Amino acid sequence: PSSIGILACELYIPSLYVDQSSLEIYDNVSKGKYTIGLGQQRMSLCSDHEDICSLCLTVLSRLLDQTGLHPKQIGRLDVGTETLVDKAKSIKSVLMQLFVDYDNTDVEGVDNINACYGGTAALFNAIHWIESSFWDGRYAVVVMGDIAVYAKGNARPTGGAGACALLIGPNAPIVFEPGCRSSHMTHVYDFYKPDLSSPYPVVDGHLSVQCYTSALDTCYTHYCKKALMNIESQSNPLSIHEINLSTFAAILFHTPYVKLTQKSLARLYLNDIIRACSYIPNVLIEKYKNLDIRSSLNNKDLERDLIEHSRELYEQKTLPGLYFSQNMGNMYTPSVYYSLFSFLSSQSNEEQLYDRRILLFSYGSGLASSMYSVVCRKVHESRFTLAQIQKSIKRARHILDYERIELTPDLMDKLLLEREKNEHKVPFIPLQPMETLKSDDIYLKSIDKNHRRYYEKF
Numbered sequence: 329p330s331s332i333g334i335l336a337c338e339l340y341i342p343s344l345y346v347d348q349s350s351l352e353i354y355d356n357v358s359k360g361k362y363t364i365g366l367g368q369q370r371m372s373l374c375s376d377h378e379d380i381c382s383l384c385l386t387v388l389s390r391l392l393d394q395t396g397l398h399p400k401q402i403g404r405l406d407v408g409t410e411t412l413v414d415k416a417k418s419i420k421s422v423l424m425q426l427f428v429d430y431d432n433t434d435v436e437g438v439d440n441i442n443a444c445y446g447g448t449a450a451l452f453n454a455i456h457w458i459e460s461s462f463w464d465g466r467y468a469v470v471v472m473g474d475i476a477v478y479a480k481g482n483a484r485p486t487g488g489a490g491a492c493a494l495l496i497g498p499n500a501p502i503v504f505e506p507g508c509r510s511s512h513m514t515h516v517y518d519f520y521k522p523d524l525s526s527p528y529p530v531v532d533g534h535l536s537v538q539c540y541t542s543a544l545d546t547c548y549t550h551y552c553k554k555a556l557m558n559i560e561s562q563s564n565p566l567s568i569h570e571i572n573l574s575t576f577a578a579i580l581f582h583t584p585y586v587k588l589t590q591k592s593l594a595r596l597y598l599n600d601i602i603r604a605c606s607y608i609p610n611v612l613i614e615k616y617k618n619l620d621i622r623s624s625l626n627n628k629d630l631e632r633d634l635i636e637h638s639r640e641l642y643e644q645k646t647l648p649g650l651y652f653s654q655n656m657g658n659m660y661t662p663s664v665y666y667s668l669f670s671f672l673s674s675q676s677n678e679e680q681l682y683d684r685r686i687l688l689f690s691y692g693s694g695l696a697s698s699m700y701s702v703v704c705r706k707v708h709e710s711r712f713t714l715a716q717i718q719k720s721i722k723r724a725r726h727i728l729d730y731e732r733i734e735l736t737p738d739l740m741d742k743l744l745l746e747r748e749k750n751e752h753k754v755p756f757i758p759l760q761p762m763e764t765l766k767s768d769d770i771y772l773k774s775i776d777k778n779h780r781r782y783y784e785k786f
């Protein structure tokens with residue numbers, strides 16, 4: 329099989345949100361700290377009818393409905409999440425409810441867990457299955473989602489929630505470029521969840537940003553080398569002699585908060601300056617030729633200077649990918665894929681996207697990270713097109729813009745306190761108003777005394 333990639337997608341937009349400028353007032357922090365300092369506008373929240381399984385069930389069931397695929401046509405289903413409701417039973421096994429009624433239990437794959445990286449690990453598994461001798465010709469689906477909540481304090485405004493389902497197969501309009509991938513994985517305690525009774529992580533926020541940035545440097549260095557060899561060997565009309573930021577139509581990142589992506593783009597620009605890439609002005613190459621990049625992680629003056637120099641690139645290549653993140657917050661595992669959705673929906677005409685290459689960086693604390701690229705293409709003899717993908721994203725954007733309910737920060741606090749209290753309470757029946765649900769949403773109906781969860785379609 330060739331041109332393996334994303335054929336179709338469905339996005340989940342949680343029904344509740346809090347406005348970040350009201351949160352600044354409520355938290356008594358200086359005006360602009362969350363909206364300018366972090367770059368966030370709104371943060372998604374879930375009601376007690378929404379848990380990680382309901383989010384994943386909903387996007388998967390919508391993907392099957394919207395594509396018209398029969399569940400028997402799916403041969404692999406991988407899940408990525410860090411919102412655990414059980415230490416043994418996978419969310420994938422919960423999702424099998426949507427297959428068994430159609431007499432399909434021959435579906436490989438289970439859950440993938442490592443902070444925000446699980447979705448990417450799930451996606452790589454799906455791609456590798458299709459490339460392998462075990463592929464049976466059917467489609468793969470990847471579902472990833474999280475409800476990201478932090479304890480009260482400075483990390484709380486960087487929460488969020490979201491989930492998406494991706495249909496993966498050959499002859500795709502968004503193709504993962506063979507050979508163009510690098511990873512950086514190492515052992516660090518920047519963000520982790522050792523307390524299994526709590527929904528909150530233990531987080532050293534500033535350390536996590538440093539780890540993210542050095543992972544970015546390493547992945548980009550290796551990506552550039554590997555991609556150059558692989559793209560050149562593909563006898564491709566796009567053949568290029570140097571990989572740098574101008575190689576890509578979009579540069580998209582895992583987005584804990586929007587401001588970090590501006591710093592990340594600036595950081596990649598610094599990498600290009602130090603490599604003396606052909607498009608960089610000589611004055612910048614001269615200015616930074618003696619800089620030791622590894623010791624520059626906490627240099628704020630350097631960061632500000634690079635943000636200024638790379639502003640135009642950021643506005644062209646990264647900002648169009650931030651609409652969902654800015655208005656939903658950190659979705660953890662699906663975050664970088666929402667950036668991809670946002671970028672794709674920012675292009676009004678699918679033809680503008682043909683043959684364009686997009687760079688993606690996925691990061692999960694602890695840590696696991698990868699950088700890879702996709703290319704958009706016109707497909708022949710397939711109903712899975714870029715235009716269809718853009719349509720699905722537009723539906724989600726409509727919900728985001730017009731169908732969400734705003735909560736005041738004090739109600740948000742109450743909701744999160746309730747969630748904390750009920751985290752492992754059984755039996756449990758969600759009591760919040762059902763009006764936040766949309767038709768066909770699959771919601772949590774109850775949890776019995778043996779911790780078994782029951783779901784129903786709204």
Ligand code: ACO
Nearest residue numbers: 358359360361364365366482483486533534536537540584
């Ligand atoms: N107007 C404009 N900007 C402001 C204002 C204001 N009134 N007040 C503060 N700022 C700026 C600060 O100068 C700072 O800018 P800088 O990043 O350029 O230095 C920025 O806002 C943030 O302010 P800090 O004081 O650094 O924020 P704080 O220490 O309170 O927390 C943090 C920020 C560390 C990101 C925290 O929210 C956190 O721990 N989040 C969770 C961890 C995280 O998201 N890590 C990222 C990678 S790992 C992952 O995805 C989970």
